[in-house]
Amino acid sequence: MKNQILKIGIPSKGRLKEKSLSVLKKNRINIRNSDRGYLSEVINFKNNEVVFSHAREIIERLANGSLDVGISGFDLLSESLPGIKKNIHIHKRLNFGFADLVVAIPKDWIDVQTIADLEEISFNFKDKNYGKLRIATKYPNLTNDFLTSKGVTQYKVVNSLGATEIYPFTNQSEIITDITSTGATLKANKLRILKDGLILKSSACILVSKKSLKEKNKKIILSKFLKKINK
Amino acid sequence: MKSKKYSENLLKLFKKQNFKVKNFDNIIESKIIIERSGEIFKKSLLSFEDDDGKNFSLRPDLTISACLDYIKNIKNGEYKYTYFDQAYRRTFGAKSLVRNQLGCEIIGSSSKKSDVEIINLIDTSLTKITKNKTVIWINDLNLFNNLVDSLKLPLRWKLRLKRHFWRHEYFKDLLLRLTTGSDLQKNVFELDKKSYQEMKRLNKSYKIAGRKISEILKRFDKKISEPRSDINGKRISKIIKEYLKISCKLKNAKTILKKFEDRYGVNLKINESDLFDLNIKNKEIFFSPNTGRSLEYYTGIVFEIYKKSKKIHLASGGRYDNLMQILGSKRKIPAIGGAINYDNLLKI
DSSP states (O other), X not given: OOOXXXXXXXXXXXXXXXXXXXXXXXXXXXXXXXXXXXXXXXXXXXXXXXXXXXXXXXXXXXXXXXXXXXXXXXXXXXXXXXXXXXXXXXXEEOSSOOEEEEEEEETTOTTOOSHXXXXXXXXXXXXXXXXXEEEEESOHHHHHHHHHHTTOOSEEEEEOSSOGGGGGGTTSOSEEEEEESSSHHHHHTTEEEEEEEEEEEEOEEEEEEHHHHHSHHHHHHHHHHHHHHHO | OHHHHHHHHHXXXXXXTTOEEOOOOSEEEHHHHHHHHOGGGXXXXXXEEOTTSOEEEEOOOHHHHHHHHIIIIIOSSOEEEEEEEEEEOGGGOSSOSEEEEEEEEEESOOOHHHHHHHHHHHHHHHHHHHOOOXXXXXXXXXXXXXXXXXXXXXXXXXXXXXXXTTOHHHHHHHHHHHHHTTTTSXXXXXXXXXXXXXXXXXXTTOEEXXXXXXXXXXXXXXXXXXXXXXXXXXXXXXXXXXXXXXXXXXXXXXXXXXXXXXXXXXXXXXXXXXXXXXXXXXXXXXXXXXXXXXXXXXXXXXXXXEETGGGOEEEEEEXXXXXXXXXXXXXXXXXXXXXXXXXXXXXX
16 A cells, blocks of 8 residues: 555644644644744654645645645635535534634724614615715625625625725725634724624634545544544 | 527617617716615626826626716707617636627607617517517506505605515515514613713713714604504515515506505505507517516616416516616616626527
């Protein structure tokens, strides 16, 4: 049997990286300390390669089969295109990385409490020729699906790359959708979550490439690895 | 070839009635389409960006192409378009991104005569080329709007029901919300009195994320003053559901709708509708308030044509008097059009 290398994706920075390494360690999966290097390996498991990568990239690589297993956020997986999602299996939801994707509006919009209010406001914007209500987000797909399902159709998505919370106050958007765990950052930026504005509840997940599951030999080594985590 | 024969014959019949064949632009600036159809439609477009960051799409729909052509080239008066060409979008299904679209439009006419002309032309042409009998289902969307206007509901709910009438599933959800009273109850609306008082002291023309303080306070005042407790959501939902169940021969529709008005104490403004005195040649014509609930842009008379046996959908269309403005016209240009269900036509 040809040696199969198991490719494992781990988030490359921040709390997600720390918590991922900690969960793996608890399950006796020890990753060689690589300091700032982006490649490493699990010391106590044969034939593997650990790739430290951006959480979004881990999802893309799992979908195309260049990673076999990885840790990333449920929010990022849900935001992916259907063609990517269909190639990834959620093996397990992990007990960290909890965050909600929510619709947040300026706190002083005291007349807006629900999505139904927002729908009305969006039409007011259009009628008053302000253009369309602009929504800044890093999650355009989830935002579109959620708002359309709630009857909000008159808006424009503004793609944000970061610091989304300031968009409404720098004339880049009127409202936002963003990920939040405690709501403190939103509050500090004079934003308020709509009462029925929860789009998605997220946490970190162990994700598996469906392409890898289709390869007999890969599947064996993958099962052994996942068993270790399940212990 | 059946397809070629059908399309050529239909176009010939349309051209005979002075409808002109035009070659439309293949590429449209995406923002024009997104402005009309909303952000969610973006996913359906086959688009690309140029070096300046401008986004363009392959034409997704030929009614839109006809409207844009009118705005750009015709500008005034009545113009009759017909076309048989390809439109491109992802919602056509996994099998193909391309759909043959065959249809006709009369742009720049608000006349009842144009409504009759489009319906009769499509219907008689279909009968002629398929040698099959057809039935027509017809509706006037204004009747529903009038029904909603006569219900005892806050304005925002009236607007909501009208705006989402064409989205079947979401509309059902709205009726459920009415039945259960959610969004109508007091506890949904929290009075943020402290912020309210603070904001009252501020400069009213100051803007918070694009909205003037005066606008926010005005809407806030309106919300708390709107009647809530005396709204009978269950009854209103029942009236709408009963209205949507009506299905009858067009010649009986006026009487049935009048009875409905009397029973529920509503006003459909039946006498203002053109629906009941349209001179349609086909006598197999029925009324249903559900007819034409498929497209957001329809505004008045809407119709659907079916093969009589097996009820195969062959064509549909309607009046779209607001679309031209949404697509960039500076003035209101009324229009009516219809499209053949080409895929189904090939099946018979």
